[in-house]
Structures are given as C-alpha cells and as structure tokens.
Amino acid sequence: MAQIRLENVAKTFGSFSAVKGVTFTVDHGSFFVILGPSGCGKTTTLRMTAGLELPTSGRILLDGEDVSATPASARDIAFVFQLFALYPHMNVRQNIGFPLKCQNYPRAQIKSSVEETARLLRIDHLLERRVGGLSGGDRQRVALGRAIVRRPKAFLMDEPLGALDSEFRRLMCGELRELHDRIDATTVYITHDQLEAMAMADRIAVMNQGRIEQLGTPQEIYDRPRTMFVADFIGAPPMSFLGVQAAPRRGDRSIRIDGAQIEMPEVFEDRAEGRFAVGVRPENVSFADASPLRGRVIGAEYLGTTQIVTIDTASGRLKARLPSAEVVRVGEAVGLALRPDRLSLFDEISGQVLQSALDDGARRG
Amino acid sequence: MAEVALIEASKSYGPVEAVRGLSLSVSDGEFVVLLGPTGAGKTTTLRLIAGLERPDQGNVAIQGRIVTQQVPAERDVAFVFQQYSLYPHLTVYDNLAFPLRSPARRVDEATIRRRVQQVSELLHIEQKLANRATALSGGEMQRVAIGRALVREPAVYLMDEPLSSLDAKLRAELRLELKRIQREFGTTILYVTHDQVEAMTMADRIGVMNEGALIQVGTPRQIYEQPNSAYVAGRLGMPAINLIPAGLLGIDAAPSQARTVGLRTEHIRISLADRPGPRAEVQWVEHLGDQNHVHLKLAAHSLVTLADPAQQLHAGDQVSIEFAEPLYFDEAGKRVGADGFRGQP
Numbered sequence: 001m002a003q004i005r006l007e008n009v010a011k012t013f014g015s016f017s018a019v020k021g022v023t024f025t026v027d028h029g030s031f032f033v034i035l036g037p038s039g040c041g042k043t044t045t046l047r048m049t050a051g052l053e054l055p056t057s058g059r060i061l062l063d064g065e066d067v068s069a070t071p072a073s074a075r076d077i078a079f080v081f082q083l084f085a086l087y088p089h090m091n092v093r094q095n096i097g098f099p100l101k102c103q104n105y106p107r108a109q110i111k112s113s114v115e116e117t118a119r120l121l122r123i124d125h126l127l128e129r130r131v132g133g134l135s136g137g138d139r140q141r142v143a144l145g146r147a148i149v150r151r152p153k154a155f156l157m158d159e160p161l162g163a164l165d166s167e168f169r170r171l172m173c174g175e176l177r178e179l180h181d182r183i184d185a186t187t188v189y190i191t192h193d194q195l196e197a198m199a200m201a202d203r204i205a206v207m208n209q210g211r212i213e214q215l216g217t218p219q220e221i222y223d224r225p226r227t228m229f230v231a232d233f234i235g236a237p238p239m240s241f242l243g244v245q246a247a248p249r250r251g252d253r254s255i256r257i258d259g260a261q262i263e264m265p266e267v268f269e270d271r272a273e274g275r276f277a278v279g280v281r282p283e284n285v286s287f288a289d290a291s292p293l294r295g296r297v298i299g300a301e302y303l304g305t306t307q308i309v310t311i312d313t314a315s316g317r318l319k320a321r322l323p324s325a326e327v328v329r330v331g332e333a334v335g336l337a338l339r340p341d342r343l344s345l346f347d348e349i350s351g352q353v354l355q356s357a358l359d360d361g362a363r364r365g
Numbered sequence: 366m367a368e369v370a371l372i373e374a375s376k377s378y379g380p381v382e383a384v385r386g387l388s389l390s391v392s393d394g395e396f397v398v399l400l401g402p403t404g405a406g407k408t409t410t411l412r413l414i415a416g417l418e419r420p421d422q423g424n425v426a427i428q429g430r431i432v433t434q435q436v437p438a439e440r441d442v443a444f445v446f447q448q449y450s451l452y453p454h455l456t457v458y459d460n461l462a463f464p465l466r467s468p469a470r471r472v473d474e475a476t477i478r479r480r481v482q483q484v485s486e487l488l489h490i491e492q493k494l495a496n497r498a499t500a501l502s503g504g505e506m507q508r509v510a511i512g513r514a515l516v517r518e519p520a521v522y523l524m525d526e527p528l529s530s531l532d533a534k535l536r537a538e539l540r541l542e543l544k545r546i547q548r549e550f551g552t553t554i555l556y557v558t559h560d561q562v563e564a565m566t567m568a569d570r571i572g573v574m575n576e577g578a579l580i581q582v583g584t585p586r587q588i589y590e591q592p593n594s595a596y597v598a599g600r601l602g603m604p605a606i607n608l609i610p611a612g613l614l615g616i617d618a619a620p621s622q623a624r625t626v627g628l629r630t631e632h633i634r635i636s637l638a639d640r641p642g643p644r645a646e647v648q649w650v651e652h653l654g655d656q657n658h659v660h661l662k663l664a665a666h667s668l669v670t671l672a673d674p675a676q677q678l679h680a681g682d683q684v685s686i687e688f689a690e691p692l693y694f695d696e697a698g699k700r701v702g703a704d705g706f707r708g709q710p
Contacts, residue, residue, distance in 0.1 A: 037504070037532045037534065037535070038502045038503040038504050038531075038532060038535075039502040039503075039504075136403060136404075162530070164403075165402055165403050165559035165560075166559055166560050166561070167402065167559070167605075168402070168403070192531075192532030192533065193532070193533060194533055194654070195533075195653065198652075198653050198654050199651075199653065218652065218654065219652050219654075222654035222655075232534070233534055234654065235654060235655055236533055236537060236562075236655065237537060238534065281655065282655070283655055283656075301565075301566045302565060302566075302585055302586060302589075303562065303565050303566070303603075304561075304565060304585075304589040304601050304602050304603075304629075305602055305603060305629065305630055305631050305671075306631075321655070323631060324631070325631070
C-alpha cells in the first residue's frame with residue numbers, strides 16, 4: 001500500500017476558490033477521514049487525490065512520487081462512490097471480477113483474485129448468486145469486493161455509506177474498518193457524518209471553506225477543538241459557548257461568567273482585550289442547586305437513554321445532556337455546574353482556542 | 366377529526382408484500398413519524414396516501430373522505446422526497462413559487478411573493494432567492510425542496526426522509542425548525558425515517574414498522590419505555606438495548622415464558638468491586654466523543670453499556686453487573702410479564 005501526501009494543494013473553479021491550500025500526509029496503513037459540511041471542499045480534495053481533477057497549484061505525492069499531473073487511470077488508486085452501484089444482470093462473481101475483466105486480465109487470474117477477495121469479505125458462498133436477491137449488507141460487501149479486487153495502492157471513498165440507514169451504517173463502519181486493517185490498506189474517506197468519522201478514523205481533518213481547520217485523532221478533535229467552527233461542527237448537539245466578562249490572563253485558573261467564578265484549566269496566554277467565550281460540551285453540564293451560575297430551562301428533548309436540555313443563561317444558550325430519569329421542568333430556574341477540566345476558552349473574534357492546560361493531554365479513561 | 370387515515374391497506378409488488386393490512390390515523394395538527402429499516406414499507410405507505418400507488422386492499426381517507434380512487438392531484442397533500450428534484454433552469458424563487466403558479470390554483474403574484482418570502486426566511490434561504498437552483502449546496506437544495514412543499518397549505522405533508530442527505534449539524538437545525546414550524550402552524554405531518562433521533566425528537570407519535578406491518582404506535586416515551594416486542598426495543602436507544610438469554614442473569618422474578626431479557630444501558634451499573642450478581646469481562650472501551658461505550662463479555666454474550674467517564678476501565682478487567690427494570694420477551698419476541706400492559710397493534 002501507500003503513503004499519500006498533499007502539499008499546499010489548491011483548486012479554483014473560475015472565480016470560486018474551492019480548496020485553498022491544504023497540506024496533509026496519510027501514512028501507509030492509516031485510515032484518514034476528511035470531515036466537513038457540504039461545500040467545504042472535501043470532495044474536490046478527494047477528486048484531486050484520485051486524479052479526477054487537476055490542482056490549480058500544489059503537489060500530490062504518492063509514495064514520494066509527484067503524481068500531480070498523472071491521470072487517474074495511471075495512479076493505481078481505487079475510488080469508491082456510494083456502495084450501491086452493482087450490475088443487476090451479473091452474478092456476484094461477475095460483479096467482483098468486472099474491473100479485472102475490463103483490464104483484460106487472464107481468466108485464471110480473475111478467478112483466483114475474485115475468490116480470494118470473496119473469502120476476505122466472507123461472501124465466497126454467494127459467488128454464483130445474482131445480486132438482486134442479496135441482503136443489503138451482502139450487496140455492500142460485493143460493491144466493496146469490486147473496489148478491492150484490483151489491490152490498488154490506496155482507497156478513496158466518497159461518502160460510501162451515505163445511502164444506508166443509520167443502524168446498518170454503524171455495522172458497515174465496523175466492517176469497513178476491519179477490512180482496512182485486514183488488507184493493510186491506506187484509506188482516505190470523506191463524510192459529513194461525524195459518527196462515521198469518530199468510529200473509523202485514525203486521524204480526522206476537519207475542513208471548512210476550502211481549508212483544514214484541525215487535524216488530529218478523533219478524541220483530540222472532540223475534546224480539544226482548535227477553533228469554534230470545529231467545536232460547533234462536532235458533537236450532537238455541539239459545544240455550547242458562554243461569553244466571559246474579563247479578558248483572560250496567563251495563569252488564570254478560573255474565569256467569570258455572568259458574575260459566577262467558574263474553574264477551568266490554567267490559561268497559558270495573556271490577552272488585553274477582546275471578546276472571549278468558554279466552550280462546554282453537553283455531557284459536561286449538570287444541575288447544581290447551589291451554583292451561582294444560573295439559567296432557565298427552555299426546552300427538553302427526550303432521547304430515551306438521555307435527554308437534551310436547553311438552558312438560557314445571561315451569557316448565552318447552553319445544552320446539557322442529562323439522564324432521562326432526571327425531572328426537568330420547562331421554565332424552571334436552575335443552578336449549573338460545568339466540569340472544570342473539560343472547558344475550552346475561545347477568542348470569539350478570531351474563533352481560535354486559547355492555549356491552556358487542557359492541551360496538556362487531558363485524557364479520559 | 367383524522368386528517369389522514371389508512372384503513373386495512375395492503376400493497377404487493379409481485380410476490381413481495383410491501384404493506385400488510387396497515388391501519389393508521391393521523392389527527393389534525395399531529396406529527397406522526399414512521400420508523401423502520403429500509404424495506405419496512407414506510408415509503409410505500411406514504412405513496413399510498415399520496416395516491417402514487419393504489420392499495421390492493423383497504424382504503425385511504427383524507428379529511429374524512431375516502432380518496433382511494435382519486436389521482437394525486439385531487440388529494441390535498443404535499444410530498445417531500447428523499448432526493449430533491451428541483452427545476453435546474455429556474456431560480457430558487459421560481460422553484461418555490463412553482464407549486465402556487467399551477468393553473469389549478471390561481472394564486473395572485475403578490476400572495477406568491479409573500480408566501481415565498483415567508484418560507485425562505487423560515488428555511489434561511491432568503492439570501493439565495495435569485496440564485497439558480499443548481500448554484501446551491503446540497504443542503505440548500507434540500508431546503509428549497511422542503512420549501513416548495515411548505516408554500517402550499519395542504520391538509521397533510523408527507524415527508525420521505527427529507528433530512529437524510531444533510532450533514533449532522535444542518536440536520537439537527539432543520540429538525541428543530543421543522544418541529545417549530547409544525548407546532549406554530551398546526552400542520553399535519555406524516556414523516557418517514559430510519560433515524561431514531563429524528564423520530565424521538567419530532568414525533569407526537571411514532572409508528573414502528575417492520576416487514577410491511579405496523580408493530581407498535583405510541584408516544585416516544587411509550588415506545589422507548591414500554592416496547593411491545595424485542596424488535597421495537599431494539600429500534601430505539603443509543604447504544605442499543607442489550608438482549609440477553611434469560612438464564613444468564615439468574616433473575617428469580619422472571620416470568621416463566623421469558624426467553625430474553627432486555628437491559629437498557631442506563632439500567633446497568635458495572636463496578637470493579639466484587640459484588641453479588643453476574644460477572645463480565647471488559648473487551649474494549651470505544652471512544653465516540655460524546656459517549657464512551659464499554660463492550661463487555663458475559664459468558665458467550667456481548668453487552669454494550671455507557672462508560673462512566675470517571676471510571677477507569679481496561680480490556681480484561683472483571684466487573685460485577687447490577688441492573689434494574691429488565692424487560693422480558695418470550696420465544697416469539699413478544700413482551701411478557703408487564704402487568705396490564707397491552708401493546709397497541
């Protein structure tokens with residue numbers, strides 16, 4: 001398999017700048033996810049990696065070799081679109097073998113490659129079946145088989161699970177990741193679904209408006225977002241922000257929100273002025289009658305296991321994830337506790353996080 | 366009065382029974398969500414109501430009138446499809462105005478302008494009205510598609526997974542918006558999805574479907590807390606309910622017919638201390654950001670529960686399991702043992 005590297009790759013379509021200089025390296029054997037909202041440039045980035053678009057500037061390296069101008073067909077990369085497109089009039093064997101047949105491989109080699117691939121995907125008992133009668137999961141496996149039968153250097157996947165229902169998607173996430181490990185693949189996968197990204201990725205690049213906002217492991221991106229965009233894009237519901245009164249100083253271990261002194265990880269930066277906000281994830285908010293930080297409940301969404309409670313405070317709107325057994329009344333005034341070691345502090349004007357002790361590898365069990 | 370009713374409706378395609386004797390009524394101003402996996406018959410149910418399909422048996426009523434033999438245009442419904450279909454050569458404004466300009470409707474341009482403006486603000490696309498429909502992102506296109514249904518004021522909106530192609534953030538926003546719109550305007554919506562969060566957060570009532578049949582209908586809380594079958598119990602909850610052979614837990618109070626016990630994650634407590642009760646081994650802890658799932662092995666069975674962030678657990682740890690509020694299911698998967706409980710058909 002392969003190492004993929006993009007260096008300052010940019011792409012403009014007329015006056016529209018779709019990708020504005022992205023740099024990242026996907027190591028051999030790693031599962032790399034590009035995550036972002038629609039229109040963020042993730043598909044364009046992937047298409048350039050595949051050779052389906054040529055970059056306006058920058059370099060693309062495959063195993064150290066500059067392939068920026070190499071056409072897609074010569075890059076030895078398999079591109080997987082939504083995993084549904086099977087040929088209905090062919091059986092499983094013919095579907096999987098199709099890419100090899102197109103390239104005029106000898107019949108004996110097609111036979112052995114198809115059978116090996118089918119064993120890998122545990123569908124070797126289905127080879128002579130028509131694809132029409134297969135279950136959804138088996139159809140996806142056949143589609144995957146067609147992508148891996150050529151043993152390309154890397155897989156590029158564009159929202160392959162987008163058309164599936166949520167439970168099934170979860171199952172296929174597990175299978176895809178397991179398959180990736182089993183064949184020692186290098187995979188670049190794009191999605192707008194953070195659960196897919198969190199469940200499968202070794203590293204995630206979060207993209208916004210043609211740029212990479214943050215690159216890191218799933219846990220880093222979730223626990224220590226570098227920008228308010230990332231904090232807001234990841235998490236369901238996302239991080240909430242509360243405005244703080246005074247500019248933070250180096251060494252501060254607490255911050256004033258709405259007259260309440262709230263503990264937080266030690267701040268490593270001095271700021272004279274500006275607008276700042278504390279970011280807190282819903283699962284790190286709880287009710288505490290005695291707390292000086294007050295709010296009013298304006299809604300509760302029942303989710304079964306938990307409920308999402310929306311609370312208005314003088315400093316902003318907050319979402320809390322609470323056990324559904326906890327009784328919550330709309331309109332009720334409540335005291336709020338924020339888990340101190342989990343708070344991020346942002347510069348609201350630049351949207352960037354301030355350095356703090358949160359970065360010193362806050363780990364969870 | 367029921368705005369929409371299906372009465373014993375069935376529909377087959379060749380040997381496949383897509384919908385089997387389905388009865389359901391949606392009241393005026395009610396938001397009903399049909400929840401089920403692909404192939405459960407949800408979309409066919411919507412299409413029967415819209416008139417895009419005729420039932421083999423049974424009837425469809427809208428506002429108290431039997432409309433089974435009427436063509437779609439004669440039924441007062443608006444349909445929002447999973448795949449947005451916009452007119453690519455028209456602007457967003459003209460796409461939104463299109464349903465009102467139908468010769469059958471005769472709405473004057475001033476009213477059209479007002480409706481389009483109102484709906485575009487609601488959906489946050491008012492800045493895009495002059496754009497060509499093709500110059501929009503996927504999320505914006507889907508909002509235009511929803512908007513095109515909203516400009517009309519039909520007796521009922523039929524929505525087929527309208528949010529499934531959007532990203533998580535937009536989906537969450539539109540979920541709240543749609544619910545707000547529905548509440549404010551008192552619209553009647555029958556909505557189809559496979560996403561349990563959409564069902565739980567928007568529905569007044571959920572209908573759980575499987576293999577062409579309606580398995581249970583009730584409020585989100587009824588469906589979650591009082592499922593009538595193991596199937597329904599498994600449809601809702603993140604992580605999913607644990608279904609374990611009854612014998613493994615050694616519950617004396619279990620009803621004699623109970624074959625399977627359902628345990629929700631919030632009713633399981635694990636501890637490293639040696640407590641009485643079943644013991645399990647930690648397989649791994651999966652970090653999903655907002656939730657950390659602990660995968661446990663209890664004899665030969667897998668169990669998933671939520672990790673307490675304060676609890677340090679590692680693969681190989683032996684833990685005691687305590688649980689509460691078990692749900693019992695018989696051999697056929699039917700709920701048993703809850704006194705006075707009767708699942709609705």
